[in-house]
Amino acid sequence: xxxxxxxxxxxxxxxxxxxxxxxxxxxxxxxxxxxxxxxxxxxxxxxxxxxxxxxxxxxxxxxxxxxxxxxxxxxxxxxxxxxxxxxxxxxxxxxxxxxxxxxxxxxxxxxxxxxxxxxxxxxxxxxxxxxxxxxxxxxxxxxxxxxxxxxxxxxxxxxxxxxxxxxxxxxxxxxxxxxxxxxxxxxxxxxxxxxxxxxxxxxxxxxxxxxxxxxxxxxxxxxxxxxxxxxxxxxxxxxxxxxxxxxxxxxxxxxxxxxxxxxxxxxxxxxxxxxxxxxxxxxxxxxxxxxxxxxxxxxxxxxxxxxxxxxxxxxxxxxxxxxx
Amino acid sequence: xxxxxxxxxxxxxxxxxxxxxxxxxxxxxxxxxxxxxxxxxxxxxxxxxxxxxxxxxxxxxxxxxxxxxxxxxxxxxxxxxxxxxxxxxxxxxxxxxxxxxxxxxxxxxxxxxxxxxxxxxxxxxxxxxxxxxxxxxxxxxxxxxxxxxxxxxxxxxxxxxxxxxxxxxxxxxxxxxxxxxxxxxxxxxxxxxxxxxxxxxxxxxxxxxxxxxxxxxxxxxxxxxxxxxxxxxxxxxxxxxxxxxxxxxxxxxxxxxxxxxxxxxxxxxxxxxxxxxxxxxxxxxxxxxxxxxxxxxxxxxxxxxxxxxxxxxxxxxxxxxxxxxxxxxxxxxxxxxxxx
Numbered sequence: 001x002x003x004x005x006x007x008x009x010x011x012x013x014x015x016x017x018x019x020x021x022x023x024x025x026x027x028x029x030x031x032x033x034x035x036x037x038x039x040x041x042x043x044x045x046x047x048x049x050x051x052x053x054x055x056x057x058x059x060x061x062x063x064x065x066x067x068x069x070x071x072x073x074x075x076x077x078x079x080x081x082x083x084x085x086x087x088x089x090x091x092x093x094x095x096x097x098x099x100x101x102x103x104x105x106x107x108x109x110x111x112x113x114x115x116x117x118x119x120x121x122x123x124x125x126x127x128x129x130x131x132x133x134x135x136x137x138x139x140x141x142x143x144x145x146x147x148x149x150x151x152x153x154x155x156x157x158x159x160x161x162x163x164x165x166x167x168x169x170x171x172x173x174x175x176x177x178x179x180x181x182x183x184x185x186x187x188x189x190x191x192x193x194x195x196x197x198x199x200x201x202x203x204x205x206x207x208x209x210x211x212x213x214x215x216x217x218x219x220x221x222x223x224x225x226x227x228x229x230x231x232x233x234x235x236x237x238x239x240x241x242x243x244x245x246x247x248x249x250x251x252x253x254x255x256x257x258x259x260x261x262x263x264x265x266x267x268x269x270x271x272x273x274x275x276x277x278x279x280x281x282x283x284x285x286x287x288x289x290x291x292x293x294x295x296x297x298x299x300x301x302x303x304x305x306x307x308x309x310x311x312x313x314x315x316x317x318x319x320x321x322x323x324x
Numbered sequence: 325x326x327x328x329x330x331x332x333x334x335x336x337x338x339x340x341x342x343x344x345x346x347x348x349x350x351x352x353x354x355x356x357x358x359x360x361x362x363x364x365x366x367x368x369x370x371x372x373x374x375x376x377x378x379x380x381x382x383x384x385x386x387x388x389x390x391x392x393x394x395x396x397x398x399x400x401x402x403x404x405x406x407x408x409x410x411x412x413x414x415x416x417x418x419x420x421x422x423x424x425x426x427x428x429x430x431x432x433x434x435x436x437x438x439x440x441x442x443x444x445x446x447x448x449x450x451x452x453x454x455x456x457x458x459x460x461x462x463x464x465x466x467x468x469x470x471x472x473x474x475x476x477x478x479x480x481x482x483x484x485x486x487x488x489x490x491x492x493x494x495x496x497x498x499x500x501x502x503x504x505x506x507x508x509x510x511x512x513x514x515x516x517x518x519x520x521x522x523x524x525x526x527x528x529x530x531x532x533x534x535x536x537x538x539x540x541x542x543x544x545x546x547x548x549x550x551x552x553x554x555x556x557x558x559x560x561x562x563x564x565x566x567x568x569x570x571x572x573x574x575x576x577x578x579x580x581x582x583x584x585x586x587x588x589x590x591x592x593x594x595x596x597x598x599x600x601x602x603x604x605x606x607x608x609x610x611x612x613x614x615x616x617x618x619x620x621x622x623x624x625x626x627x628x629x630x631x632x633x634x635x636x637x638x639x640x641x642x643x644x645x646x647x648x649x650x651x652x653x654x655x656x657x658x659x660x661x662x663x664x
Contacts, residue, residue: 071398
């Protein structure tokens with residue numbers, strides 16, 4: 001015979017069980033913190049992400065850590081201000097909470113912001129306008145002018161008195177323009193003959209490199225202002241014995257292809273940038289700003305000049321081949 | 325009484341019609357309103373050259389579609405880095421981010437069921453590509469599609485490159501003149517059906533074509549250039565002067581073998597690949613690779629994208645794709661040899 005006391009105990013057990021179930025399986029008592037996901041649109045100035053591989057790795061990591069839903073958007077035509085403007089407006093209309101823009105023209109983007117056409121937090125990438133004026137909510141990038149100066153100095157040390165051909169940057173974007181100015185600020189006062197090279201179409205830089213090698217041989221140095229023209233020039237010299245050697249091939253970029261050329265000795269020196277950190281910090285800043293949190297503005301990130309022997313250096317290895 | 329019953333039924337019927345009509349209109353409104361779509365793309369390994377080519381073409385297709393139709397296409401491309409677990413998580417993420425359709429290049433074709441379960445629960449159609457899930461999985465739902473190139477066809481075409489060359493000039497392949505073409509074989513992953521089929525049919529085509537062959541050795545290089553290079557280097561040391569032909573399951577491995585040949589400064593060895601990747605085609609043009617089999621990447625990616633967009637927009641899949649059994653698309657292939 002079950003006593004009244006026992007019945008009450010069973011009922012109590014039952015109630016405890018129900019309570020525990022509600023506690024563990026529902027959010028009736030313990031409210032689960034809702035994770036807010038912020039839409040962040042990253043709009044670059046290029047038509048492909050070839051030069052953004054490490055950047056995207058950093059971007060993906062930050063997206064996971066800071067709960068950002070990142071859309072990486074390229075232009076339909078390289079360097080089109082109009083398209084970039086349209087994409088910025090489109091992304092805002094579609095509800096993105098913050099923008100990361102590598103501008104075709106930094107001043108134009110800041111003008112859009114001043115006119116209140118950009119009404120979400122904006123992080124500018126690689127733009128002098130953003131870095132200098134502190135007008136964007138965040139500005140992240142590299143000091144390309146300083147990088148150019150560094151390259152100019154190396155050329156004066158290693159290639160005394162040789163003729164320097166500048167490749168790329170025919171329609172100079174902000175980045176290659178500043179890089180070129182940095183190089184010229186060193187080479188011109190030092191009395192170097194600097195020739196801006198012209199080329200057209202795919203393979204144009206390769207052909208130009210071949211002509212220079214045939215004409216000037218060891219007395220010529222090529223300094224490429226962008227990764228595309230550098231890769232094409234390197235391709236021309238990657239087949240041994242096909243062309244006479246030139247004095248040296250230099251440039252900037254961090255793609256695996258360029259690093260392979262440096263490793264093979266086709267490129268003599270390369271200005272490299274910490275793209276992984278740029279990707280990570282830009283999305284981190286954008287996500288923080290989207291969540292109305294205080295975010296550091298950042299500024300110039302690490303860049304350096306490396307040679308073939310530096311590739312095995314642990315410091316550069318971590319920067320150039322980041323683990324995801 | 326009877327009249328009253330009929331009256332009530334009439335009202336019920338009329339109400340039902342109104343509800344149906346309204347729900348129909350709502351659907352139409354939805355279809356008209358769709359101004360942006362989101363496609364989740366998961367790649368088995370982002371550093372695979374062929375897959376990377378397809379990825380590039382998919383991005384082009386998305387841009388063209390955006391420009392042509394005014395519909396925003398968000399391509400969320402993720403690299404599974406060769407891990408099925410990572411890919412499963414990516415599928416979950418795509419679903420939680422509200423992807424309209426997923427394009428999946430499975431890491432393990434035999435482990436697609438978990439992804440299919442998730443897709444079915446969330447009612448998100450899936451376009452698999454390059455690695456075909458097993459038939460039983462594909463038959464589970466009518467919203468599963470597959471785009472690929474037929475492995476047997478690739479292999480037969482690869483074999484015929486060698487057969488044609490041998491018929492033209494036997495000495496170009498049989499370098500030591502012993503009447504037999506001695507070959508080594510570089511194979512893809514053992515778990516990939518294409519790897520097995522490519523090997524089997526390529527060699528069978530050589531035999532059927534009357535090429536006297538002798539296998540020296542073979543190895544699995546998992547489709548990778550670096551692994552193929554290491555294997556080839558080893559074989560060049562083990563079998564000096566004996567290798568006359570390298571049959572490779574894909575272009576990346578052929579390029580790896582070329583790297584090893586260049587390092588060893590070995591000459592007179594012919595190589596054939598499959599895929600027609602950009603570096604593979606360059607190697608053919610420069611004469612380092614005897615030939616490759618190329619599927620039209622534009623068409624390949626175009627088919628993936630077309631199915632994905634049609635499903636995302638809630639439309640019927642376009643007729644011109646002529647899917648086999650309503651779900652399979654095989655991309656045509658062709659031989660690529662150096663232009664004379």
